[in-house]
Amino acid sequence: MSVLSAGHLFTDLNQGAVAALLPFLVAERGISLAAAGALVLAATVSSSVVQPLFGVFSDNRPLAALMPLGVLFAGTGMALAGVAPTYPLILLSVVVSGIGVAAFHPEAARFANYVSGSRRARGMSFFSVGGNAGFALGPALTTPFVLAFGLPGTLFLALPATMMAAVLFVEMPRLLAFSPGETENGGTELAEAPEHWSPFARMVGIVTVRSFVYFGLVAFVASYYERVLGTSPAFGNAALTVMLSAGAVGTLIMGPLADRFGRRAVVAASMLLLPPLIYGFTLSGPVLGMALLALVGAVTVGTFGVTVVMGQEYLPGRIGLAAGITMGLSIGLGGLGAPLLGLLADNAGLSVTMLVIAALPVVGLILALTLPRRVRT
Numbered sequence: 001m002s003v004l005s006a007g008h009l010f011t012d013l014n015q016g017a018v019a020a021l022l023p024f025l026v027a028e029r030g031i032s033l034a035a036a037g038a039l040v041l042a043a044t045v046s047s048s049v050v051q052p053l054f055g056v057f058s059d060n061r062p063l064a065a066l067m068p069l070g071v072l073f074a075g076t077g078m079a080l081a082g083v084a085p086t087y088p089l090i091l092l093s094v095v096v097s098g099i100g101v102a103a104f105h106p107e108a109a110r111f112a113n114y115v116s117g118s119r120r121a122r123g124m125s126f127f128s129v130g131g132n133a134g135f136a137l138g139p140a141l142t143t144p145f146v147l148a149f150g151l152p153g154t155l156f157l158a159l160p161a162t163m164m165a166a167v168l169f170v171e172m173p174r175l176l177a178f179s180p181g182e183t184e185n186g187g188t189e190l191a192e193a194p195e196h197w198s199p200f201a202r203m204v205g206i207v208t209v210r211s212f213v214y215f216g217l218v219a220f221v222a223s224y225y226e227r228v229l230g231t232s233p234a235f236g237n238a239a240l241t242v243m244l245s246a247g248a249v250g251t252l253i254m255g256p257l258a259d260r261f262g263r264r265a266v267v268a269a270s271m272l273l274l275p276p277l278i279y280g281f282t283l284s285g286p287v288l289g290m291a292l293l294a295l296v297g298a299v300t301v302g303t304f305g306v307t308v309v310m311g312q313e314y315l316p317g318r319i320g321l322a323a324g325i326t327m328g329l330s331i332g333l334g335g336l337g338a339p340l341l342g343l344l345a346d347n348a349g350l351s352v353t354m355l356v357i358a359a360l361p362v363v364g365l366i367l368a369l370t371l372p373r374r375v376r377t
Helices: 002-029 033-049 051-060 066-081 087-116 120-149 151-176 197-227 233-261 263-282 286-301 304-314 319-335 337-348 350-359 361-369
Strands: none
Touching (some): 033 051, 051 087, 051 319, 066 087, 087 120, 087 319, 120 304, 197 304, 233 263, 233 304, 263 361
């Protein structure tokens, strides 16, 4: 599981690198802000929306090599983005990196399911926290390289990706040993288990709502601190960092809680807690607000691994597809909510936008309460 989580870290590191690279591309290559936004869209579509396709492939023709190849493509694509001579080639490099990210996740989540055994929520949370850490480390690793060497500094991103890919290739035989055996009919035990599409669809709705909340906060917390609370931009960014860091801690806490008290109970509790926490943030000053944001981050991000496990338990014969949708498509769809919330912020103000974000989890709570307490097998 440590290898899988590390692979997740070195894969998602490249997703975090995209945002860090944009200001340098605008300044040194003279690309427009619209073109920079198109790179973000390309990274999102290629890494998130495409994931279910790799999930279907993973379920029908399992290919463990997608894990090291995914890490390698993710890192190589971002490494080339800084040295590509033209905008179309920069765009192509970002898409290649995104496809690598998309290829890694369903197959790695499938093996995380196998390796976790009976403690799936705990194991998937450990796997997920690698991605959280990688996304946060992307800007921290990319920015110094580019400041020191200019845009060619992105070439250094190929080094950790290559090393992690090599580790995954070496560890592949040990990971394959965790795959479930065949049944007398020639299939696998997981493939012959019943599927529950209705609760899966409702759970995807919960993930989408959670993603609306997450991306809305990521997009506007720093601006809220500056424009509403009157702090410096640095203080707002520090508050955002606290929220994201607390999310990684929450991931490690909520996985074991889900194994002990049930997936549905933990997801419903998170949706119940978010409205008062976010509303309390809107009533607080900068310091108390930061403490509340830490709780918001822990509660929001903490259920990422839990919902992946729920999706795999609802579709036990399609765990790659389930992971591709819960980690990729539904989160990508949630990301589309940020521009809509941005339009609201432009027209009604950031305070109203925060209240809307606080109300969104109520929809998630209603959906969570409709989920079965246990999945019949």
